[in-house]
Amino acid sequence: MTAGTGLGFTVAATDGPARVGELVTAHGMIPTPAFMPVGTAGTVKAMKPEEVAATGAAIILANTYHLMLRPGAEQVAALGGLHGFMNWDGPILTDSGGYQVMSLAGLRTIKEDGVTFRSHIDGTEHGLTPERAVGIQELLGSDITMVLDECTPFPVDEKTARDSMELSMRWAARSKSAFTPRPGHGLFGIVQGGVFENLRADSAAALCEIGFDGYAVGGLAVGEGQDEMFRIVAATVPGLPEDRPRYLMGVGKPDDIVGAVARGIDMFDCVLPTRSGRTGQAFTPRGTVNLRNARHADDSRPLDETCACPACRSYSRAYLHHLFKVKEILGSMLLTAHNLSYYQQLTAGLRDAIGNGQLQDFITTFNEDQARGDIPVI
């Protein structure tokens, strides 16, 4: 391990820059590449924890910002930590709250010490420093803690991006000092630097110097486009240790994940499968399907006949269409389960392909299937 830290990580196979690995935490092992469903407020929306596990998810993400406001980190700690509180006994990664706070335009002030902000819920004032962000995540009982960083806005000039990245690196060092090493628990640093490859390289080097259990790539998927994102990922990965997991934050669409895995990324999180599941948009091997569309109204076929999720096993497209048409909660429940299952099937397929040295074939087939589009109406 890079820094004698608490998370085990072994790379079992590689295929070009892509890797298959196993990340070991206090609450279990995560096969990588891994997709982490987002459980913002201590629940993956519209899913019971056992249903999340049934999709194949080995780890979930929870949001420090939301939980520090409601119900509060100390309250969660008093109730036995986030695992017990939400009844999820697998690994949990928590973000630092930085991304949400930085998004509170007009409601937050960033200084060297940290950031102060007003709650979007009731306007009360709160503060986050690197030390407090780590402390909150310890109270929550996170298996994987993220450092507080400033998420550099996009677009931005190089000077601003450098100043922002350098602040994040000073915060990363303070986060490391504040973090209590514990077996099975780890701290991830976050590479920043906008779309500037030299800044990304400097940031990666600064983080490696500090030493972390894993390395995230932050500040992407913020509007730069997939080509730019892939360019930055490809330029950043070589500066990261081979023996530590790499996490591309907030990404993404299925083809974002496939492309990023091919460039050496191991972990992902995104609200897309859960959020889309609540609005009737399904992810399938043949691209996205909008179940609100009237074409499905009389279609007795499953959404995806190759899928073993509850929505595809027991219901027709017509029924799913009906549920969204009449705004029934069961629609959100079933389609969230489907979308999360699809994301897990996708990462499982990537792991198999990398393990067999067939990633390029996998990508070719993936792209062809996606381009075919949904099955025609009969």
Add this chain to the structure above:
Amino acid sequence: MTAGTGLGFTVAATDGPARVGELVTAHGMIPTPAFMPVGTAGTVKAMKPEEVAATGAAIILANTYHLMLRPGAEQVAALGGLHGFMNWDGPILTDSGGYQVMSLAGLRTIKEDGVTFRSHIDGTEHGLTPERAVGIQELLGSDITMVLDECTPFPVDEKTARDSMELSMRWAARSKSAFTPRPGHGLFGIVQGGVFENLRADSAAALCEIGFDGYAVGGLAVGEGQDEMFRIVAATVPGLPEDRPRYLMGVGKPDDIVGAVARGIDMFDCVLPTRSGRTGQAFTPRGTVNLRNARHADDSRPLDETCACPACRSYSRAYLHHLFKVKEILGSMLLTAHNLSYYQQLTAGLRDAIGNGQLQDFITTFNEDQARGDIPVI
């Protein structure tokens, strides 16, 4: 059987007017007294069918009015009927649509032939006759079909109540003629007559003369109060055949059910447990509990330690409170499951008590427990 019809019903034990029985349909046996969860639009809100079954429910109710508008009875039939459409393979009782249509004040016109109305969704004009209501329920594949009736408004004078009841009786005869007898499927008549015992008796006699597989008491729980409701139930039941199930429509609160069972009712439906489950109100042996109340914020105890439902088995009051506070769908999912479980535990307890000849003891304990109120804050 009264009318050589398709539903088997045996009374296994009695305790005063109360009975324990078994109602046999094409999709399975229903132990009575039974509570039927309401699946208005082809889904019990916030529940997967297997979760509904896990609460102990043996039969559900679906609403003809909602399903005839969306997705349409013919569409459901073309998709294999309601059982396959919604993935519920147990018995289904459908109402006739009458109650919802009668509630469309200003949007409906009642004549001898039937009722015409405008959809509350898009204003389109629709009609229901006794024949069409039976036909729709046959298209849906209902195990138990309800006759179309005019739900007499409350309060109303005796003359109006008699005219309304007599129209319902003419419609009941037409419904019987329109119904196709099939093994395991049955048609229930509905006693009307407002709060007038003589009209209720006349209505019951008229229905017995026609002959049905079961007899419902309609037009109650519309504002008359529990005492009046019990008075009418007690006066009506003796006029109904002992060898046929009796169904009190749209009832009710737990103590309504206990009191009606003691007066000879076998079947119930109500939106209360599901609707309350979505707003944070829980039913427990110690009365109702509002989980939105701040008293639960730090309470690590289960909602009801005697309950084996998923909400009580795996979550604290603090977590349930948090879910409602942050408006998470999982709150509705868990509390609906709890409330339906409570209603099933209640009817199971009533069945046991009647079977053991201990109904009065059961009622005494039930009332004492309800009066104790929720467990104190610690």
